[in-house]
Amino acid sequence: MWYRCLKVLAVCAISTGLVSCHENDPLARVPTFSIGGTVAGASGLLTLQNSNGTTLRVAENGSFAFATPMVNGATYNVTVVVPPAAQTCKVSNGAGLVGVSDITHVEVSCTPMRWRSRPDPGHHIKLASLTRD
Numbered sequence: 001m002w003y004r005c006l007k008v009l010a011v012c013a014i015s016t017g018l019v020s021c022h023e024n025d026p027l028a029r030v031p032t033f034s035i036g037g038t039v040a041g042a043s044g045l046l047t048l049q050n051s052n053g054t055t056l057r058v059a060e061n062g063s064f065a066f067a068t069p070m071v072n073g074a075t076y077n078v079t080v081v082v083p084p085a086a087q088t089c090k091v092s093n094g095a096g097l098v099g100v101s102d103i104t105h106v107e108v109s110c111t112p113m114r115w116r117s118r119p120d121p122g123h124h125i126k127l128a129s130l131t132r133d
Contacts, residue, residue: 033098035076036065037106044084051077074098078106086113
């Protein structure tokens with residue numbers, strides 16, 4: 001039994017909160033922390049993804065949190081996989097290591113795509129296109 005406890009402690013990097021080894025559920029006391037933050041400027045639905053593969057669809061501006069928490073020492077990396085239509089989104093404070101508290105400072109800011117005109121060399125007219133900056 002103590003060998004299993006030492007193995008669990010090594011895997012968990014001796015996380016705070018792991019007080020004893022239980023034969024039936026040795027990971028029951030490993031603390032986990034949520035990954036989240038705020039979305040601003042979105043005009044519609046967007047999809048976020050964390051480095052652990054968890055995706056989250058966000059329908060409105062405001063706070064968000066992924067459903068799957070992460071353990072102390074894990075690496076998180078939040079990205080926008082599907083932005084709202086005709087918008088581009090940037091993530092700030094979206095990557096790091098999980099410490100001993102919830103991550104609440106990820107910021108996702110969305111802005112409208114800009115129209116740019118460019119000359120068409122063959123026809124001498126200007127074409128417009130949406131661009132992501």
